[in-house]
Structures are given as C-alpha cells and as structure tokens.
Amino acid sequence: MIKKCLAGLCLSLAAYGAETESTFENSNFTLNMPINGTGEHEWYNYNRFRITENIRENNWFVTAIGDLQNHLGNAVIHSTSFQISDSVRSDTPFATRSKTYDYTEGELNGRIYRLYGGYADERHRLSFGLQKMSMGVGRIWNPTDLFNAKNPLALEPDEVNGMFSLAYTYSPGDLSQMTAVVAQRSDDSFKYAGRIKGYLLDIADAAIDAVSADDVGMIGYELEGELMKTGIELRSEGGWFDDKLLHQQFFQGLIGADYTFENSFSVALEWLHTSKTFERELLLRLPSGTPDNLVRAHDYGGINCGYEFDPLLYGSFSAIVNTEDGSFFWSPSLTYSLDNDSSLKLGGLLYGGGDRSEFGNYGQTYYVNIKITF
16 A cells, blocks of 8 residues: 555656656675674675665655665574574564575565655645654664664664654744654554654753553653753653553663764763663563563663764774673774765674673674765
8 A cells, every 4th residue: 555655646746847866875794793692703795785766846755765685694694693683574564575585695685665755844744654753862772762763782773674654743833843653563553652842941952752552652751952052962861661561661761962072073972771670581582562672781871982083084983881790882983985975884893791791692793884875
C-alpha cells in the first residue's frame, strides 16, 4: 500500500514538473574484527551502495532511499555474533529488506531504507511512509526515543531502521511545536506518540513526550538551553518507562553539555542514569518492550570530541565507561577528504575491562572506510 501511495505521489509531482535531486553514494568498510568475542580476528568487507531521490513541488515532497548491501568474509558472516546482528529486522508490517543471495565468500541483499512523502509549510508538516521518527536531545544516548533508538557502540550509530508511520507537526509559533505520531508495527499493532515543545521562561527549549503501545508506555521530558550566554549548551532528557512485557517500571535519563572552542575543537559530555539494572543473561531469554533502554549499570559516562586539524583532516573521539565495573568503550577516528566528493576514514571500536565486565570481552575492531558521493 505504501509503495502504491508514494508511487502515485511521485508520478503526480513529476507530471507537474517537480524539482528532483538524485544522489548516489558508495560506502565501503574493510574491517579486522574478532569472531564471537574471542581473540581470533578475521577480515571482513561491507559495501553499501545507496541511491537517494528527493522530489519537491511547492510544499509537497517525496524522499526515497534504497541500499544495495554486500557482505564479504565467510568466517565473519557465519559467526554467531554476525548472525544475531543480521537477524534484526525493521519493526514494520512489511519487509524492508530483500532475501539474501549467498555466494562463495559472501552475501548480497537490497533494502528500502526510507520511503515517505508529505506536505510542509510554515505551520504544518504531514508525512507518511517509512521514515525516521526522532525524539530526545542527547548526543550519545536518546532514552526517550522508542522509535529509532541508535546504538552508540555501533560502527554507524545513526544508521537506524525507519518506522511505517503517519506524523503530523503543528507549529503555532516560531519556538513551539505539537507533534502526533502513529506507527504500524510488524505484528500489525500500533505505537502512538505525542510531543509538545516550547520555550520555557526565556531560558531553554522544553518538551513533554508520551509513547503508548501494547508492550511499552513512557512519559518523558526534554530540556536544552545555553548557560548564561557562555556558549555552553546544557541539555537533559529522560522518561518514566513501563515495560509491559517484563512487568517492570523504571526511570532513565541523562544530563549533558557541549561546547565548541574557537580553534574548532568541540566536546560533548553526557551522564546516563537508570533506576533499575538488568542482567544480560535475563535479557537474552525474555522479550522486552524497551530492549534498548535495559542496561547493566545504574550510571554511564560518555564523551564525544572532534577537531579539525586542517580543511582536509578531521579527527574524532568517543568513549563510554560503565561506572560500576570500570569497563569502557572508545572509538577514535581520522577522516581525510580526498576531494569534494570522497573521503578516507581510519578508525577503531575498542573495548577494555575485566573478564566479567560489560565491555571486557568484546575484542577490538579496526576499520578503513572509503566513501564516494556522486
């Protein structure tokens, strides 16, 4: 149904001479990574060819993004850790990924990453389709985002599946918004969300969030503002969660700050607190309505840094520490711009800690990423 509706909208816009923009991007990762958390490392290559099509006519728009994904590296592809990660599917009433074609040393598949359209003007925005529904103000974590939660430990934290949803935002003023979302899920049930955002006492942007579904409920908040004209941005978000599958209620929230110095060095700090913790062995056995919010420690600290050495070379660093067992994750990277349309990135996903700690047994991953846009 979604394909027919959006295809009809695309044809209608095209018939009226709509403005179109096509982008092609190829991102190739070559990784040296551990197998199933052991000390044994193997080479693995992941290539994603992405096509993005944007169509706009006055206030109407359509966005379509499709991927062709190739995984090369027999040992990694058949490892337990890869198969568990690869088994995750979008929470939508239709498949967004094609069947996998296996060949000697790898596998190939296609994916609909985004496919949505709608209408937007100064006061209203209505969108429908496979889209990203973001909530929260966190840079490292987003506990209030129960639609497209990002994984800060992932190779590409912002690469998240879309939701099949209808979203409407009304902006009565320049600093206020009201948003309503309804999303259909893989079991044909629905997840509902509402958000009211405004400017609080001329100090900060503030929002109240609510989410309701058969397996989860949440009442949350967002705060973001500048500290006394210092250039330091303070933020906080959090929520009271009801995991109806685990029959558990808990609070999870964060506080954070970020600042960019005159020499282009930027730093973002966050502290994540959870009122209840959950053992990993329990989570592997039981279903949950908030799987991305169930953590093993009450408190985590995180940092993101970036520095532009020159117009062509950019360095970044991110780290997370479990304050209870002392284990940690850190990810350094260097990105060099080969030209306006291509870049070379070197980086790693590195872990440390004791044998029984949260991050101690992940092993180390190193990678090279070449990205070309045309």
